[in-house]
Amino acid sequence: MNDEVDKLDYIRAFIVGGCICVIGQILIDLTKITPARIMVIFVVAGVVLGMLGIYPVLVNWAGAGATVPIIGFGNVLAKGVIEDVEKKGLMGAFSGGVRAGAVGISAAVFFGYIMAIVSKPKTKSKS
Amino acid sequence: MEEKRTKQEYKQWSQETAPRTKKARNLILAFLVGGVICSIGQIILNLLIVAGMTKDDASSVTTLCMIFLGAFLTGINVYDNIGKAGGAGAAIPVTGFANSIVSPAMEYKKEGYVMGVGAKMFLIAGPVLVYGIVTSIIAGIIYYLLT
Numbered sequence: 263m264n265d266e267v268d269k270l271d272y273i274r275a276f277i278v279g280g281c282i283c284v285i286g287q288i289l290i291d292l293t294k295i296t297p298a299r300i301m302v303i304f305v306v307a308g309v310v311l312g313m314l315g316i317y318p319v320l321v322n323w324a325g326a327g328a329t330v331p332i333i334g335f336g337n338v339l340a341k342g343v344i345e346d347v348e349k350k351g352l353m354g355a356f357s358g359g360v361r362a363g364a365v366g367i368s369a370a371v372f373f374g375y376i377m378a379i380v381s382k383p384k385t386k387s388k389s
Numbered sequence: 390m391e392e393k394r395t396k397q398e399y400k401q402w403s404q405e406t407a408p409r410t411k412k413a414r415n416l417i418l419a420f421l422v423g424g425v426i427c428s429i430g431q432i433i434l435n436l437l438i439v440a441g442m443t444k445d446d447a448s449s450v451t452t453l454c455m456i457f458l459g460a461f462l463t464g465i466n467v468y469d470n471i472g473k474a475g476g477a478g479a480a481i482p483v484t485g486f487a488n489s490i491v492s493p494a495m496e497y498k499k500e501g502y503v504m505g506v507g508a509k510m511f512l513i514a515g516p517v518l519v520y521g522i523v524t525s526i527i528a529g530i531i532y533y534l535l536t
Contacts, residue, residue, distance in 0.1 A: 268435060271435060272431050272432070275424075275427045275428050275430065275431035276425070276427060276428045278427070279427025279430075279482070280419075280420035280427070280478070283420060283423025283424075283475075283477050284416050284419050284420045284477075284478075286419070286477030286481045287416050287419035287478065290476065291416075297477065297513075298513045298517075300477065300480065300481065301480065301481070301486065301489070301516075302520045305517050305521040305524075306524045308521075309525050309528055310528070313528045313532065325434055326428070326431035326433075326434045326451060327424075327427045327428075327431065329430070329452070330430035330451070330452075330455055330482045330483055330484075331427070331482050332481055332483055332485070332486055334483070335452075335486070336524070336525075339521055339522065340525055342525075343525045343526070343529035344529075346529075347529050347532050347533050348536075351533065352530070352533050354529060355528075355529025355530045355533055358529060359526065363522075365449040365450075366449075366452045366483070367518065369452065370460075370486060370514060371490075371510075373456055373457045373461075374456075374460050374490030374491050374494060375494070375506065375507075377460040377461060377464035377495075378464070378490075378494030378498065378510060380464060381463075381466075381495060383495045383496050384466045384469075
C-alpha cells in the first residue's frame with residue numbers, strides 16, 4: 263500500500279463521515295427531533311439504502327466514512343439479510359440481520375455494560 | 390426618530406442573525422467532529438487490512454474498536470463534552486451509539502443492576518435495534534418475494 267492511497271482514504275472518510283453528520287445536524291436544527299429519533303431514522307435509512315444497493319457503493323468509496331456512522335449499521339443488517347435470504351430462503355430474513363450485526367450488538371452490550379459498572383457518574387459539583 | 394428606527398433595525402438584525410450564526414457553527418462542528426471520528430475509524434480499518442485481515446473482518450473489528458472507544462470515553466466523562474460541542478457529529482457515529490448505552494446506564498446505576506443498569510442501557514439503543522432489526526426483516530421478506 264502506498265501513502266498516496268492512504269491519504270485519499272482519510273480525506274474521503276473525513277468528508278463523507280462529516281457530511282452524514284451534517285445531515286443529522288440539519289434535521290435536528292430544522293425539525294427539533296431528538297438525537298435518539300435521528301439515530302432510529304438513520305438506522306432505518308441504512309437498511310433501506312443497503313437493500314437498494316446504494317449504500318454499499320458509498321461504503322466502497324468512503325470506507326469508514328460510511329461504515330462508522332450509525333447508518334452503516336443499518337447497511338450491515340441489510341447486507342446480512344440479503345446474504346442469508348440467498349442462502350436459506352425466507353428463514354434468512356430472520357437470521358441475516360442479527361448475524362451480520364452480531365459483533366456490533368455484542369460489543370455494544372458488553373463494553374457498554376462493563377463501562378457502566380466500572381465508572382462513576384459525574385458528581386455535579388458536590389464537594 | 391431615526392435613532393429609534395436603527396435601534397429597532399439592529400434588534401431585528403441581531404435576532405435574525407444570532408440563531409443563524411449559531412446554526413452555522415453547529416453544522417461546522419458536526420462536520421468536523423463527525424469527520425474526525427470517521428477518520429479515526431479509517432486509521433484502525435487501514436491498520437487491520439495491512440495486518441492481513443479481509444475487508445469484511447476488518448470492518449467488523451473497526452466497529453468493535455469504535456464502540457469500545459465510545460464506551461470508554463463516556464465512562465471517563467469525556468464523550469459527553471464531545472457531544473456538547475459536536476452535536477450530531479458525536480451522536481451519529483457508532484461511538485455515539487456506545488455513548489447512548491453507557492450514559493443512561495451510569496446515571497441509573499443507583500436503581501440497581503437489573504432495572505437500573507440492565508434496563509436503562511437500552512433507553513436509546515433499544516429503539517435503534519428494534520427499528521433496525523424489524524426493518525431488516527421486512528426488507529428481507531420483500532427481497533425473498535421479489536427474487
